[in-house]
Amino acid sequence: KDTSQQWKELNTLWTAQGGDQRQWKIQRDRLQNDFTRALNTFQAAQRSCAQKEKESIRRAKSQNNKGKDGIILKWLKDTLNNPKL
Incomplete structure (x- = not known):
């Protein structure tokens, strides 16, 4: 909408200045393509982030269902496998 x-x-400003229509069309198309590409990239990043969050929640729920012993064992395993944590 915005x-x-x-x-x-932008079209009104360019028309009011009486610029070269061919050059204007090239610049406008390039700007529109760049904007669309940036928007698509942003939307893909949002979808990826949402998917990762869903997976994280699913794993947390799964771990919750295993009880405290399962969580502690997972933590110990992770700590032993990656001591830099």
């Missing part, structure tokens, strides 16, 4: 309004304003 982006649409800003595109319209």
Whole structure:
């Protein structure tokens, strides 16, 4: 919604300045492609983050179901396998 309004304003500004239409179209298309690419990358990162969070919650719930002994054993195993933690 905001982006649409800003595109319209940008077109109005360029038209008011009487610039070269061909050059304007090239720049506008490039800007639009860059924006779309950035938006797609951001959305992919959001989806990836949400998926990782879901998996983390699922693992936590699974560990919760194993009881305290399961959590302690997992912690010990992780600590022994990676002493730098």
